[in-house]
Amino acid sequence: MSESVAEKIDVKHFYLRRIHSLLGVFPVSIFLVEHMIANAFILKGPEAYNGVINLLRSLPYLIPIEITFIGLPIFLHAVYGIYICYTSSLNLKSYGYAKNWFYFLQRVSGLIALAFIAYHIWDFRIASEVFHFEVNYEAVRRSMRVPWIFSFYVVGLVATMFHFANGLWLFCITWGITIGKKSQRISGIIFSVIGFALFAMALQSIIVVRG
Numbered sequence: 001m002s003e004s005v006a007e008k009i010d011v012k013h014f015y016l017r018r019i020h021s022l023l024g025v026f027p028v029s030i031f032l033v034e035h036m037i038a039n040a041f042i043l044k045g046p047e048a049y050n051g052v053i054n055l056l057r058s059l060p061y062l063i064p065i066e067i068t069f070i071g072l073p074i075f076l077h078a079v080y081g082i083y084i085c086y087t088s089s090l091n092l093k094s095y096g097y098a099k100n101w102f103y104f105l106q107r108v109s110g111l112i113a114l115a116f117i118a119y120h121i122w123d124f125r126i127a128s129e130v131f132h133f134e135v136n137y138e139a140v141r142r143s144m145r146v147p148w149i150f151s152f153y154v155v156g157l158v159a160t161m162f163h164f165a166n167g168l169w170l171f172c173i174t175w176g177i178t179i180g181k182k183s184q185r186i187s188g189i190i191f192s193v194i195g196f197a198l199f200a201m202a203l204q205s206i207i208v209v210r211g
């Protein structure tokens with residue numbers, strides 16, 4: 001392969017990686033936070049929660065909004081994420097250092113999050129359209145009372161929140177926001193707190209809804 005072709009491929013992957021990184025935050029991470037806040041209305045009871053669902057469902061241009069700002073970005077981030085996993089060198093012998101473990105866990109958590117998100121979107125968004133049933137407090141309660149679904153949600157949430165928090169930490173490095181060791185340590189603490197808080201919120205919602 002001539003050098004110029006190899007360089008062109010490198011440049012292409014550089015830009016694809018940057019797009020992948022941007023999509024992970026805008027809009028995927030932002031949507032994740034919004035989604036957890038909306039779900040926390042479970043704590044205020046069935047009426048409040050159903051009110052939020054109905055409000056979101058009544059948005060004009062709902063389907064184009066969902067596809068443009070949620071579905072497509074997650075899909076593109078996931079597709080390139082799988083490609084990154086596939087092309088990563090996972091040499092387990094060199095996993096002595098925390099950084100290498102985080103590198104490995106970022107990929108594994110992305111794959112678990114993908115399985116979880118796919119199931120979640122099917123269960124609470126697509127299946128309800130196909131089989132014409134309503135998703136509300138009662139429907140979520142029924143799902144969360146099934147032991148294997150609840151366990152799958154706990155595992156899926158752990159993976160998603162880890163991926164989100166470590167992803168934000170990586171994002172700051174990728175874009176040169178945190179350059180030195182000290183700023184990376186501080187951002188590590190901040191994103192760990194945010195990740196744990198969001199996980200605690202999500203866990204509380206699925207525990208409370210079980211009743």
Ligand code: HEM
Nearest residue numbers: 021024028029078081082084110111114167168170171174
């Ligand atoms: C809730 C869903 C998701 C969120 C909030 C999210 C967020 C992020 C963020 C913020 C990053 C850091 C970008 C950077 O390195 O600059 C990232 C990286 C990554 N994501 Fe996701 N992501 C999600 C789902 C997925 C899925 C489903 C996959 C599929 C495998 C995936 C695979 C990856 C991979 C492999 C990286 C590492 C990139 C690298 O180290 O260079 N992500 N994600």
